[in-house]
Amino acid sequence: MPEHPTFDILTATCPSRTSLARIANKWTAMVVIALSSGRLRFRDLRTTVDGISPKVLTDTLRDLERDGIVTRHVYAEVPPRVEYELTALGRTLHAPLQALGIWAEEHITEVLAARESYDAHT
Amino acid sequence: MPEHPTFDILTATCPSRTSLARIANKWTAMVVIALSSGRLRFRDLRTTVDGISPKVLTDTLRDLERDGIVTRHVYAEVPPRVEYELTALGRTLHAPLQALGIWAEEHITEVLAARESYDAHT
DNA sequence: CTGGATCCTAACCGATACTG
DNA sequence: CAGTATCGGTTAGGATCCAG
Numbered sequence: 259m260p261e262h263p264t265f266d267i268l269t270a271t272c273p274s275r276t277s278l279a280r281i282a283n284k285w286t287a288m289v290v291i292a293l294s295s296g297r298l299r300f301r302d303l304r305t306t307v308d309g310i311s312p313k314v315l316t317d318t319l320r321d322l323e324r325d326g327i328v329t330r331h332v333y334a335e336v337p338p339r340v341e342y343e344l345t346a347l348g349r350t351l352h353a354p355l356q357a358l359g360i361w362a363e364e365h366i367t368e369v370l371a372a373r374e375s376y377d378a379h380t
Numbered sequence: 381m382p383e384h385p386t387f388d389i390l391t392a393t394c395p396s397r398t399s400l401a402r403i404a405n406k407w408t409a410m411v412v413i414a415l416s417s418g419r420l421r422f423r424d425l426r427t428t429v430d431g432i433s434p435k436v437l438t439d440t441l442r443d444l445e446r447d448g449i450v451t452r453h454v455y456a457e458v459p460p461r462v463e464y465e466l467t468a469l470g471r472t473l474h475a476p477l478q479a480l481g482i483w484a485e486e487h488i489t490e491v492l493a494a495r496e497s498y499d500a501h502t
Numbered sequence: 503c504t505g506g507a508t509c510c511t512a513a514c515c516g517a518t519a520c521t522g
Numbered sequence: 523c524a525g526t527a528t529c530g531g532t533t534a535g536g537a538t539c540c541a542g
Contacts, residue, residue, distance in 0.1 A: 266485070267410070267413075267481045267484060267485055268410055268413065268414060268428055268429055268430055269430050270430040270431030272485075273488055273492065274481075274484040274485045274488040275406070275484070277484040277487070277488055277491045278406050278409060278410075278480065278481060278484040279406045281480060281483065281484065282404050282405055282406045282408070282409045282477075282480055283404055283405070284397070284400050284401045284404045285534095285535095286404070287400060287404045288389070288390055288400075291389075291390065292390060299503085299504090300503075300504055300505075301503065301504080306390055307390055308390055308391050308392040309392030311535070311536055311537075312504085312505065312506095313505085313506090313535070313536075313537090314534080314535055314536080315505090316504090316505055316506080317534085317535085323498065324494065324495055324498040324499075325491045325494055325495060326490055326491060326493070326494025326495075326497075326498075327494075332504095335503095336503090336542090337503040337504080337542095338503055338504050338505090338542080339503075339504085340503085340504060340505085347487060347490055347491075347494070350483070350487070351483060353479075354476065354479040354480050354483050355404075355480075357475075357476040357479060358400065358403060358404055358476050358477075358480070359389045359396075359400060361403065361472070361473060361476050362389060362396040362397070362399040362400040362403065363388070363389055363394075363396045365399070365469060365472070366395055366396040366399055368448060368469055369399045369447045369448060369469075370395065371448070372446065372447055372448025372449075372469070373446055373447060373448075375448075376445065376446040376448075377446075407515095421523085421524090422523075422524055422525075423523065423524075433515070433516055433517070434524080434525065434526090435515075435516075435517090435525095435526085435527090436514080436515060436516080437525095438524085438525065438526080439514090439515090454524095457523095458522095458523090459523040459524080460522085460523050460524055460525085461523070461524085462523080462524060462525085503542100504541100504542085505540100505541095505542095506539105506540085506541080506542100507538100507539085507540080507541095508537100508538085508539085508540105509536105509537085509538090510535100510536090510537090511534100511535085511536085511537105512533100512534080512535080512536095513532105513533080513534070513535090514531105514532080514533070514534080515530100515531090515532080515533090516529105516530090516531085516532095517528105517529090517530095517531105518527100518528090518529090519526100519527085519528085520525105520526080520527080520528100521524100521525090521526075521527095522523105522524090522525090522526100
């Protein structure tokens, strides 16, 4: 048995693809990174993940909650307070997603240079 | 100086976000994983990344080429032969993306269970 | 404060057919 | 074979307003 059997996520019918589609997403990455430091309320997530619209944040959080990556804590207060937190499962996702974020930051210069050179060739 | 300065990819104006948007993408992940074993021609990529349409594959490859992640090798033959290969930069991206693919496969059971439980609560 | 309700645009993406 | 061209459906995502 191969230590990693020809990666069946490359197979169209593999259910893991539905999960990959969710996690391989820029908003997911940023939200998970933002939550890695701990529980945050909706408002704080909005400011931490700069530029995210309330709608997109709500949608993203709901999808992450559905996939068991995030938990929603509602406090019966006025004004309402809702906090979001990574689950145990979500915490296992942090490293891979942060690696992606770090890659983007570390290589942005090369990427921008590549784009410029590519566009010049038009 | 912080070892990791409050992750400025969370800032809306950070250019790294444009790169993150590209790499945090399911097709990118699958194509990079497929190319990690070596140079592949268009046709072989199509069959390796099962279910990808020629249009999406073309678009994805063009974007990756533009970002300096993939190189395109054209052979002046009949019938034409075109091969794609990860650049040095692209190879540094393989580990993070494969980690994401592995995560999706390893945790798909938990994810599916979470979805079922979430949907039941409706 | 949370986030639902709308509306609307852009983008993604799938299918198919066709050319060099 | 390697695409491009086209079309159209679906979804992502931004803006705005409003309710509990």
